[in-house]
Every structure is written in C-alpha cells, then in structure tokens.
Amino acid sequence: MTTGRVPIDGAAATAAFNRAMAGQQEAFGDFFLARLLGFDITYDGESCAVKFAVHDFMFNPQGTLHGGMLTTALDVSMGHLLNRLAGPGATLEFKIQFFAAVRGGFVTCRAEMLRRGRSICFLQSTARNEAGESVALATSTWSLIRPAPKPDPA
Amino acid sequence: MTTGRVPIDGAAATAAFNRAMAGQQEAFGDFFLARLLGFDITYDGESCAVKFAVHDFMFNPQGTLHGGMLTTALDVSMGHLLNRLAGPGATLEFKIQFFAAVRGGFVTCRAEMLRRGRSICFLQSTARNEAGESVALATSTWSLIRPAPKPDPA
Amino acid sequence: MTTGRVPIDGAAATAAFNRAMAGQQEAFGDFFLARLLGFDITYDGESCAVKFAVHDFMFNPQGTLHGGMLTTALDVSMGHLLNRLAGPGATLEFKIQFFAAVRGGFVTCRAEMLRRGRSICFLQSTARNEAGESVALATSTWSLIRPAPKPDPA
Amino acid sequence: MTTGRVPIDGAAATAAFNRAMAGQQEAFGDFFLARLLGFDITYDGESCAVKFAVHDFMFNPQGTLHGGMLTTALDVSMGHLLNRLAGPGATLEFKIQFFAAVRGGFVTCRAEMLRRGRSICFLQSTARNEAGESVALATSTWSLIRPAPKPDPA
Numbered sequence: 001m002t003t004g005r006v007p008i009d010g011a012a013a014t015a016a017f018n019r020a021m022a023g024q025q026e027a028f029g030d031f032f033l034a035r036l037l038g039f040d041i042t043y044d045g046e047s048c049a050v051k052f053a054v055h056d057f058m059f060n061p062q063g064t065l066h067g068g069m070l071t072t073a074l075d076v077s078m079g080h081l082l083n084r085l086a087g088p089g090a091t092l093e094f095k096i097q098f099f100a101a102v103r104g105g106f107v108t109c110r111a112e113m114l115r116r117g118r119s120i121c122f123l124q125s126t127a128r129n130e131a132g133e134s135v136a137l138a139t140s141t142w143s144l145i146r147p148a149p150k151p152d153p154a
Numbered sequence: 155m156t157t158g159r160v161p162i163d164g165a166a167a168t169a170a171f172n173r174a175m176a177g178q179q180e181a182f183g184d185f186f187l188a189r190l191l192g193f194d195i196t197y198d199g200e201s202c203a204v205k206f207a208v209h210d211f212m213f214n215p216q217g218t219l220h221g222g223m224l225t226t227a228l229d230v231s232m233g234h235l236l237n238r239l240a241g242p243g244a245t246l247e248f249k250i251q252f253f254a255a256v257r258g259g260f261v262t263c264r265a266e267m268l269r270r271g272r273s274i275c276f277l278q279s280t281a282r283n284e285a286g287e288s289v290a291l292a293t294s295t296w297s298l299i300r301p302a303p304k305p306d307p308a
Numbered sequence: 309m310t311t312g313r314v315p316i317d318g319a320a321a322t323a324a325f326n327r328a329m330a331g332q333q334e335a336f337g338d339f340f341l342a343r344l345l346g347f348d349i350t351y352d353g354e355s356c357a358v359k360f361a362v363h364d365f366m367f368n369p370q371g372t373l374h375g376g377m378l379t380t381a382l383d384v385s386m387g388h389l390l391n392r393l394a395g396p397g398a399t400l401e402f403k404i405q406f407f408a409a410v411r412g413g414f415v416t417c418r419a420e421m422l423r424r425g426r427s428i429c430f431l432q433s434t435a436r437n438e439a440g441e442s443v444a445l446a447t448s449t450w451s452l453i454r455p456a457p458k459p460d461p462a
Numbered sequence: 463m464t465t466g467r468v469p470i471d472g473a474a475a476t477a478a479f480n481r482a483m484a485g486q487q488e489a490f491g492d493f494f495l496a497r498l499l500g501f502d503i504t505y506d507g508e509s510c511a512v513k514f515a516v517h518d519f520m521f522n523p524q525g526t527l528h529g530g531m532l533t534t535a536l537d538v539s540m541g542h543l544l545n546r547l548a549g550p551g552a553t554l555e556f557k558i559q560f561f562a563a564v565r566g567g568f569v570t571c572r573a574e575m576l577r578r579g580r581s582i583c584f585l586q587s588t589a590r591n592e593a594g595e596s597v598a599l600a601t602s603t604w605s606l607i608r609p610a611p612k613p614d615p616a
Contacts, residue, residue, distance in 0.1 A: 007180050017171045020211075021164060028215045032162050033222070036211075057174075057190075060233070061182045067245050068187070068226025075222045079214070091221050092582060092603050095249035095403050095557060097430050097447060099423040114445060115407040119581075120554060120605060122405050122445075137422060137430075139405060139447055141554050141603060143582060246428060246449050249403060249557050251584050251601060253577040268599060269561040273427075274400060274451060276559050276599075291576060291584075293559060293601060295400050295449055297428060316494050318483060325479045328519075329472060336523045340470050341530070344519075365482075365498075368541070369490045375553050376495070376534025383530045387522070399529050403557035 013057040028083050034076060037069065041080055048081035050074075051108045065102040070109075070127055074138040077111035078123040085113060086121055087146050094140035105130035114139070119147035167211040182237050188230060191223065195234055202235035204228075205262045219256040224263075224281055228292040231265035232277040239267060240275055241300050248294035259284035268293070273301035321365040336391050342384060345377065349388055356389035358382075359416045373410040378417075378435055382446040385419035386431040393421060394429055395454050402448035413438035422447070427455035475519040490545050496538060499531065503542055510543035512536075513570045527564040532571075532589055536600040539573035540585040547575060548583055549608050556602035567592035576601070581609035 020036035111125035174190035328344035482498035573587035
C-alpha cells in the first residue's frame with residue numbers, strides 16, 4: 001500500500017509506478033525505468049527522441065529535475081539510437097552540460113550519431129524544454145557489443 | 155495497486171516505492187529519489203558516500219545497472235558533499251566513465267572535493283562494487299548558489 | 309641557428325617559428341602560439357573559425373596530428389568567440405572526442421555558443437578536415453572574467 | 463634567422479626551438495613537440511610523469527599557460543603510460559578541468575591507469591604547479607591499436 005503523505009504529487013508517482021509494474025517485458029523501448037519515468041521513445045530517420053513529462057518525484061532536494069533523471073533520458077536516447085543503427089553497445093563515457101533548470105512541462109531528448117566506427121561509436125543528445133530551449137547537452141562514446149566485421153583485405 | 159507481473163523482482167520494486175512514498179520531506183539526505191533507490195548517505199570528514207543495493211528494477215534493457223541510475227548516485231554523492239562543505243550548488247557539467255557493468259550487490263559512491271573556489275567548485279566521485287573494484291568515475295563542475303564573499307581588498 | 313637534421317620537415321618548422329617570432333604583440337587574434345601553429349582566426353556572425361595547415365612538427369610519436377595541437381586550435385576557436393561575444397573568460401573544463409586521425413591538409417575548427425549566461429557560458433567547436441569530415445568535437449564551460457551586471461530587480 | 467622583437471622571452475623560445483630541431487627521432491619519449499615544450503618524461507612503477515618549465519611563449523593572450531599546452535602535457539603523460547603498460551593507443555576522448563592559472567615555474571603531470579581492459583583503457587593525469595598544488599585534472603579513454611588476445615574459451 002502506498003500513500004500520498006509525502007510532499008510530492010503522490011498520485012502522479014503512484015500512477016508512474018503502477019505503469020512501470022504493469023509492463024510485460026524488459027527490452028529496448030519498453031523497460032521498467034522507461035515506464036516509471038514515462039519515456040516515449042520514437043525514431044525519426046537517423047535520430048531517436050525520448051520525451052517525458054516532468055513530475056516532482058523526479059526532483060532533487062532543491063526542487064528541480066534531478067540531473068540523474070535528465071541523464072537517464074539522454075542516455076536512453078543515445079543507447080536506443082545506437083541499438084537501432086548499429087546494435088547494442090556499452091557506454092564507455094558520457095558528459096552532460098546543464099544549461100538551465102527544469103521545473104515542469106515536457107522534456108525531449110533528441111540523439112544523433114556523431115561518428116559510427118566499426119567498434120566505437122560517438123553520439124550526442126540535446127534536451128529541450130517545452131518552450132524548445134536547449135536545457136542540456138550530452139556527448140558520449142560507446143563500444144559495440146558486436147563490432148562490424150573487418151573489411152576484406154581483398 | 156501494484157502487481158508483480160513484470161519480469162523484474164516486483165516485491166523489491168514495491169518495497170522501494172513504498173519506502174519512497176512513506177517519506178515526510180524533500181531535503182538533502184532524504185528525498186523521494188534517494189528513498190526509491192535506497193541511498194544511504196553518510197559523511198566522513200571531507201568525503202560523502204552514497205551506498206545502495208542494486209535491484210533489477212534499476213536495470214537497462216541489457217540487464218545491467220542503468221548508467222543513469224549510477225550517475226544519479228554519483229551526482230547525489232557530489233551534490234551532498236558540496237552542500238555540506240560549501241552550500242548548495244548547480245551542476246554545470248559532469249562526466250562519467252564506466253569501467254565495468256554492475257549486476258547486483260551493493261555499490262558505494264564516494265565523493266571528494268577537488269578544488270573549492272569562491273563561486274566554482276570541482277568534485278569527483280568513484281563508484282565501487284561490493285568487491286571494492288572501481289566501476290565508474292565521475293568528475294564535475296559546480297556553481298555555488300551563494301558564492302563566498304570576495305575578500306576585503308584591505 | 310636551426311638545422312633540418314630531424315626527421316620532420318625542418319623548413320616548415322623553421323618558417324613557422326620565424327613567423328611566430330616576427331609578431332609584434334600577444335593579443336587575441338595574434339599571439340605566439342597562434343602564429344607558430346599558423347592559425348587563421350576569423351569570425352562569421354555568431355561563430356569563430358580557426359583554420360591551419362597540418363605540418364609534421366605538430367605530430368605525436370605515432371605520426372598523426374597531436375591531440376594537444378588539435379585541442380589548442382579548438383580551444384582558441386572557443387576562447388576567441390567567447391571574447392568576441394561576451395568578453396574574456398577562464399576555461400573551467402573542456403572535453404574533446406576524436407573521430408579520426410589527421411595526417412595533413414587543412415583543419416578548420418568552428419566554434420559556437422551553446423548557452424550564454426550572466427557569468428557562465430557553454431561553447432562547442434567542431435574540427436573538420438580538408439574533405440569536410442568532422443574529425444573532433446569539443447564542448448566547454450567558461451567563467452566570464454567580468455560577469456554581466458545582475459538585472460535590476462525593479 | 464629568428465629575432466627577439468616579440469614581447470615574449472625570445473631567447474627562451476629560440477632555445478626551445480633549437481632543442482626541438484636538434485633531435486634525431488620522432489618516437490615515444492623523444493619527439494619534436496616534446497622537445498619544443500621541454501618535456502622531461504619519466505616512469506615510476508605504474509605511473510608516468512611529464513615535467514616542464516613554463517615559458518611565456520606557451521601563453522594564451524591573457525598571459526597564462528595556454529590550456530592547449532597543459533592539455534598536450536597531460537595527454538603525453540597518459541599516452542606514454544599507456545604505451546609503456548599496454549602498447550600504443552588512440553585517444554577516443556579526454557576531459558580536462560582547470561583549477562588554477564599557471565604563470566611560471568615548473569608543472570608536473572602525473573598519469574595513472576584507471577582501468578586496463580582488453581581493448582579499451584581509462585587513464586587520468588593530474589597537473590601540479592611548483593608548489594605541489596593541483597592545477598588541472600584530465601581523464602581519458604583510449605582504444606588499443608593492438609588489443610590483447612581474447613582469453614581461450616577452454
């Protein structure tokens with residue numbers, strides 16, 4: 001049993017949790033954290049977008065969207081794009097720059113491939129708020145789980 | 155009402171959610187996400203540690219601890235240390251390098267101040283698995299909400 | 309007196325050094341390192357470009373353009389753009405991703421402002437080889453030496 | 463022929479250039495840029511140190527050691543350590559945080575391996591001024607040119 005005694009929107013948090021628990025799989029596009037955070041994951045040509053509604057259960061103690069949650073969305077957008085274009089990968093590193101705090105509305109993270117190598121890929125993703133302003137930029141480096149075959153020396 | 159129909163440990167997820175909802179405040183050391191992820195936040199001299207048990211509801215679609223969740227723990231360790239030593243700050247940027255996948259057990263993120271300036275501070279945090287092996291390293295740059303006063307030009 | 313006994317193009321290195329020494333100032337747009345590396349620094353609206361010819365005296369021991377030299381060009385493009393748009397700043401941090409090795413020809417680094425704050429600015433710069441292919445991406449965070457005045461609370 | 467008409471220490475710059483030109487090889491430990499910048503490269507167990515004297519020909523237009531020169535030293539310390547411990551590598555990315563400006567004296571960059579993988583290695587390097595204060599921190603990710611053989615599946 002859950003209650004709403006906390007100083008956050010308990011109904012929104014409970015709805016998110018129930019949505020996460022109601023899922024039937026743990027797969028690209030549909031897994032527990034993506035459902036909990038309400039990620040809407042879509043593809044458009046060579047890019048992947050993750051859109052979600054910001055709720056106060058995702059906040060830091062200072063009352064804004066937690067950097068870790070924004071990072072999760074940025075990471076999901078890049079990891080899903082990589083999986084779509086080149087197969088699953090392991091994140092070697094990422095860096096996020098935060099331009100502005102987010103307190104509500106929708107956030108959309110749009111990922112693009114910067115460079116696709118045989119075994120190493122570089123991606124970036126930009127997070128925008130509902131007004132379309134850029135609020136964060138991520139760049140990342142990935143190692144493909146299954147590198148492309150080396151070209152024939154023919 | 156929540157159910158356990160998902161292919162994750164539903165009991166662990168439900169316990170985590172109920173713990174998060176049972177909280178009475180949103181403050182440093184005790185806020186929704188920290189309770190949900192089971193963060194045990196402690197201080198030891200000039201460092202801050204965030205320890206948590208890894209559950210499969212924190213996983214990515216590939217079945218390991220999601221980089222965004224590990225980032226959240228690393229970020230909390232740095233933000234809490236900064237708040238303790240110099241007051242609240244805004245994250246300008248962080249970078250995380252991932253050395254090894256985590257599939258269970260406990261993870262401990264230990265933050266240290268690299269350089270404390272009047273308005274800008276630099277921190278790092280290392281995440282270790284239960285065997286004590288380093289699994290990730292974060293470095294970050296912060297802007298203090300309330301910069302220290304400028305020294306008297308006396 | 310210098311000689312050409314080293315296994316690099318001694319004439320090119322000597323010409324570069326003489327150009328550097330012949331300068332009359334150490335200022336934005338014209339300073340020793342910029343002359344040594346042959347940087348052509350230009351502005352186009354809201355961007356700054358640094359173009360230079362790659363010589364083997366700029367190489368690493370593996371025979372390609374040294375990452376530190378490419379970083380210098382990227383950094384100069386961002387620092388000069390910042391100075392032009394908002395005044396001089398101190399680099400808090402930068403990150404560079406390297407997409408491809410460079411062995412000759414021209415490289416052009418083009419910087420853009422990502423976000424201009426009152427005291428903190430975020431910039432990026434992309435390096436392209438002569439074929440126009442992106443060979444490196446830099447993102448950076450700067451602190452302005454003279455922050456803009458706070459807006460009147462009026 | 464070079465002259466000293468520039469507002470930098472022309473004798474120091476000329477000595478550096480002549481030292482660079484007098485070299486006989488382009489190899490790890492001894493190459494043009496390392497000689498030009500006066501890098502003293504040494505190894506101590508599992509670490510590599512690059513020490514150099516700061517001269518004003520290495521300055522930015524604001525009169526302090528150029529970030530690109532400090533980056534070059536940090537990069538050399540990491541690349542040389544990698545080469546010593548695991549063979550030559552390609553830099554995938556590095557990030558540098560700058561804690562304090564450097565105006566003279568000696569700087570020492572000391573690199574350590576953070577994680578050595580079969581094909582990917584992570585390193586860091588700390589730059590200290592003559593007083594022993596940390597002035598910059600670099601973290602980096604490398605891809606080995608010749609990955610270690612995969613373990614026998616035996």
